[in-house]
Amino acid sequence: DAAELLEKVFQDNGLTVVARSRAEAVERTETGVRVELSGEGAADTPYVEGSHALVAVGGIPNTAGLGLEDVGVELTESGHVKVDGVSRTT
Structure with a gap:
């Protein structure tokens, strides 16, 4: 949800957003940067x-070994804290 909102705000402010792609190379130019993309x-x-490049990547959870399961917090298969539609946890 946050990514969609940020994409809209960036585009509304004249920024170029290229989602679902990978930055393969970044090089300096006389006026800023050039980023080669794939995907x-x-x-x-x-x-x-x-003039600038913002590269954002997904995060990985750091929940292993915290004992969350022992106190009843449910995790997804990938290790993220499981939440409902309004971000409540167990």
Whole structure:
């Protein structure tokens, strides 16, 4: 949900968002940076240029060994804390 909101806010402010892609290379140019892209999002946009580059990646949970299961907190198969539709946990 947050990613969708950020994408809309960025685009509304004139920023280029290329989701579902991977930055393969970043190089400095005379005016800023050029980022070479690959992946699904790069089909129409193989590279972007600009004054700055923001690269955001997904996170991995750090819940192993905390004993969350012992106190009744349910985890997903990937180790994230399981939440309902309004982000409540067990």
